[in-house]
Amino acid sequence: MKVLTTAKEVKEHYRVSVLRSPGFVPTMGALHEGHISLVEQAVKSCRMAAVSIFVNPTQFNDPDDLVKYPRTLDADLKLLSEHLRKNDFVFAPSVEEIYPEPDTRRFDFGELEKVMEGAHRPGHFNGVAQVVSKLFDIIRPSSAFFGQKDFQQLAIIRELARRNYPRIEIIGCPIVRENDGLAMSSRNRRLLTQHRERAGEIFRTLIAAAAMITDYEIQEIKEFVTDRINMIPGFRLEYFEIVEKESLALVRSRIEMSPEREYYGCIALRAGEVRLIDNIEVRLR
Numbered sequence: 001m002k003v004l005t006t007a008k009e010v011k012e013h014y015r016v017s018v019l020r021s022p023g024f025v026p027t028m029g030a031l032h033e034g035h036i037s038l039v040e041q042a043v044k045s046c047r048m049a050a051v052s053i054f055v056n057p058t059q060f061n062d063p064d065d066l067v068k069y070p071r072t073l074d075a076d077l078k079l080l081s082e083h084l085r086k087n088d089f090v091f092a093p094s095v096e097e098i099y100p101e102p103d104t105r106r107f108d109f110g111e112l113e114k115v116m117e118g119a120h121r122p123g124h125f126n127g128v129a130q131v132v133s134k135l136f137d138i139i140r141p142s143s144a145f146f147g148q149k150d151f152q153q154l155a156i157i158r159e160l161a162r163r164n165y166p167r168i169e170i171i172g173c174p175i176v177r178e179n180d181g182l183a184m185s186s187r188n189r190r191l192l193t194q195h196r197e198r199a200g201e202i203f204r205t206l207i208a209a210a211a212m213i214t215d216y217e218i219q220e221i222k223e224f225v226t227d228r229i230n231m232i233p234g235f236r237l238e239y240f241e242i243v244e245k246e247s248l249a250l251v252r253s254r255i256e257m258s259p260e261r262e263y264y265g266c267i268a269l270r271a272g273e274v275r276l277i278d279n280i281e282v283r284l285r
């Protein structure tokens with residue numbers, strides 16, 4: 001595997017290795033098994049794979065979150081070297097390489113960005129679209145792999161690709177979980193021990209909430225999730241919403257749900273200072 005830090009080096013790598021258009025896994029580093037599952041899928045399905053490691057400042061609406069975001073480049077490179085092949089590469093640019101001048105582009109994703117993360121983290125998805133478009137322009141991948149944990153991000157990136165990068169196939173990959181069900185996230189390593197010990201409760205709550213759909217109204221399910229999360233010492237629910245998979249339209253009553261469509265229950269909460277998100281499919285039987 002090669003480690004490249006500039007767009008020029010990427011171009012040169014394509015020239016000498018003859019291959020181009022890799023399967024691409026964009027990350028912000030602090031890699032865990034969830035990322036590795038994306039990398040493995042890219043390696044399995046593409047003749048060349050590229051992984052980016054870049055903590056993108058423009059997607060952090062909370063400056064403290066940016067400062068505290070874990071940065072573990074050496075460990076990340078070591079882990080990737082166990083999975084990437086000779087011609088595959090890691091792209092780990094500096095902030096100046098990606099943003100030689102401030103990126104003033106404004107993306108409008110309409111209703112997709114008005115709910116959930118979009119409503120709670122102003123500017124977040126604009127920053128994600130800025131960096132992903134810059135990375136797509138540099139890497140020029142044939143496909144790009146994203147985890148389904150960032151459910152709304154995946155919908156936004158599908159829309160970005162539909163509009164601006166129709167030749168890039170966007171592939172959503174299943175959530176990888178710890179033994180107790182906690183969705184893997186780079187943020188998990190910042191959890192205090194007492195919060196980590198109770199964090200399996202998040203997925204158990206989602207499973208119970210998804211099962212309630214046959215007998216309970218949306219509002220009752222939301223109250224159940226709110227009570228159950230807020231009961232855990234140090235945990236505070238930010239939102240729980242049931243949304244339609246493609247449009248992310250909020251479901252307010254079961255009567256709005258169509259058997260032809262897919263729905264997901266999406267949660268965001270704080271465990272101490274750490275913000276976590278997760279989701280589960282909600283199936284009308």
Ligand code: PAF
Pocket residue numbers: 026027028054056059128131132150153
């Ligand atoms: O999901 C992430 O880690 C980031 O939002 C991404 C897609 C790498 C853009 O910085």
